[in-house]
Amino acid sequence: MGTNVILDILGSIIIGGILMLSLFRVHGSSTEDMYRGSSNLVAQTNLATTVQILEADFRKIGYCSNWQKIPIPTKAIIYADSSNIKYLTDVNSNGIVDTVRYYFDYNTDIPQTPNPRDRFLYRVVNSQAPVGVNLGVTHFKMYFFNALGNALTFPITDPGEIYTMQIDISVEDVAAYNEKYQTVFWRQIRMAARNLFNR
Numbered sequence: 001m002g003t004n005v006i007l008d009i010l011g012s013i014i015i016g017g018i019l020m021l022s023l024f025r026v027h028g029s030s031t032e033d034m035y036r037g038s039s040n041l042v043a044q045t046n047l048a049t050t051v052q053i054l055e056a057d058f059r060k061i062g063y064c065s066n067w068q069k070i071p072i073p074t075k076a077i078i079y080a081d082s083s084n085i086k087y088l089t090d091v092n093s094n095g096i097v098d099t100v101r102y103y104f105d106y107n108t109d110i111p112q113t114p115n116p117r118d119r120f121l122y123r124v125v126n127s128q129a130p131v132g133v134n135l136g137v138t139h140f141k142m143y144f145f146n147a148l149g150n151a152l153t154f155p156i157t158d159p160g161e162i163y164t165m166q167i168d169i170s171v172e173d174v175a176a177y178n179e180k181y182q183t184v185f186w187r188q189i190r191m192a193a194r195n196l197f198n199r
Contacts, residue, residue, distance in 0.1 A: 039173035040182040043136055047171040047184050050121065050134040054167065054188075057100060057123070061087045061193035066095035076193075077159040082141050091125055099126055104140035113174035115181060138183070139170035145190070164192040 062076030070076055070088055079086040083104040091098040101124040110118050113135065120132035121140055143166040144152045152161060167188045172181040 039175070040184070043171050043173040043182050043184045046134060046136045046173075047169065047186055050137065050169065050171065051186055051188070053123070053133050054102070054169075055191070057089070057102070058165070058167075058191060059193050060089045060091075062089065063193070064088075064090040064095065064097055065093045066090075069095065069097045073193075074160040077162050080142070080144055080156050080159050080162060081154055082143070085142060100124070103130075104137070110135070110174075115172055115174050117181070118172060118174060134171070136171045136174050137169060138172050139168065141168045142166065143168075164190040167191060 062070055062073035064070045069090075076088045077085065078088065078099070083106065084102070086099065086101040088097050089100055090096065091100065102121065103124075104121050105119050108119065109116060110120060110132075115136065115138075117138045118136045119138065119140075120130075121134045121137050122130040123133045124130045144156060144162045145164045145166070146152060146161045147163040149164075156162070165188075167186075169186045170183055171186075172183050
């Protein structure tokens, strides 16, 4: 009878241990799912904010409330490459021509975040200090097309040929659960500023 009691106790300990391990796994899995969901939401929110800023600014390339200050909109883009664009616009709609530059810094990590891959997408107005317009961007690339829809090759020697552009952006959450970062991707195909159509 003593042996049966010991075997019953050992069996209960083993079954209890298995149940405890199962509960820990379920808890760990649900915690990871919760963090993934919230991280994905943060990444999507950061992406949506960045895209809204870019679309609002890029659609104003060559715009000035006093149109005589930028009489030839095809000359509004000063420089363009795959991660850097500089153009003329009227940022505040006050009739003053501003120079806006966007560039992506592939080399410098954002020190305030634990993600080793995120970088700043900078916006510079005139000669002001660069301002990072995002958090979590890990990839930013632009492609440019002429009026016939043909891709322009880099380096672009005549920015006046640019008629439309494609923008690719990847954003990751700035902090991860178990170093698994959530990634979201956005592509704007054939985006054009209305003023670039005035040829």
